[in-house]
Amino acid sequence: DQQVKQNSPSLSVQEGRISILNCDYTNSMFDYFLWYKKYPAEGPTFLISISSIKDKNEDGRFTVFLNKSAKHLSLHIVPSQPGDSAVYFCAASGNAGNMLTFGGGTRLMVKP
Amino acid sequence: NAGVTQTPKFQVLKTGQSMTLQCAQDMNHNSMYWYRQDPGMGLRLIYYSASEGTTDKGEVPNGYNVSRLNKREFSLRLESAAPSQTSVYFCASSPSSLETQYFGPGTRLLVL
Numbered sequence: 001d002q003q004v005k006q007n008s009p010s011l012s013v014q015e016g017r018i019s020i021l022n023c024d025y026t027n028s029m030f031d032y033f034l035w036y037k038k039y040p041a042e043g044p045t046f047l048i049s050i051s052s053i054k055d056k057n058e059d060g061r062f063t064v065f066l067n068k069s070a071k072h073l074s075l076h077i078v079p080s081q082p083g084d085s086a087v088y089f090c091a092a093s094g095n096a097g098n099m100l101t102f103g104g105g106t107r108l109m110v111k112p
Numbered sequence: 113n114a115g116v117t118q119t120p121k122f123q124v125l126k127t128g129q130s131m132t133l134q135c136a137q138d139m140n141h142n143s144m145y146w147y148r149q150d151p152g153m154g155l156r157l158i159y160y161s162a163s164e165g166t167t168d169k170g171e172v173p174n175g176y177n178v179s180r181l182n183k184r185e186f187s188l189r190l191e192s193a194a195p196s197q198t199s200v201y202f203c204a205s206s207p208s209s210l211e212t213q214y215f216g217p218g219t220r221l222l223v224l
Contacts, residue, residue: 002154009152034212043116043202043215044155089154099170100213102147102154 003027004092006103013110019077021106023090026071030092034100035064035075038087047088048075080110114138116216118203124222125193133188133219135203143209144186145170146178148199149218155202161186162209193223 004025013019021035031052036044050057050064050073057064063076077084087107091100119134137144142163147155147170157170161180175197177189186205190197200220204213 004154006154041217043204043217045215046212049212099157099160100155101171102156104152104154
């Protein structure tokens, strides 16, 4: 039973528009959430994170929103660029800290 | 700074053969991890080492062993490979177990 789910395996967006990637979790003990970005033949790279004491965190074009009551988080990319085309993984950790639980990933394609 | 390096990049094994995947980091990180990535499953933690001298099981440890050789190196051993172990294996490290993880480029393993 997957504790972190990304229900959209793929998303296609036009350059300049907003990309919204979604993630749902079931474990109420999760208190720290991260997004990783992965290009083909490379390892995942950290993008942005959010603690459960916040509901929003921004870093440039990237914003992560957390809705604890719905156990849902989303990553917004504005404006989307072709270089953003990659697989995006959300991940969560609980008070154990050292174990990340990953979602299955969403492939984002940004068309020029 | 090479970051996290993994060898080999690609390996083909026959069922029952053994091999060791190597991982090294040059960031003086205390914690190291081994994950496997399978289609639609995201990354799943196999084993981790919170600090030099300690190792612990993750979500999917069966069929694997690990060695934290020193602070820099963390190896993953398959004693008797099975086709179900066909996957992409990622090593990661972090300054401590509560901090962001940095990933290597991965090892693609095919077990026939």
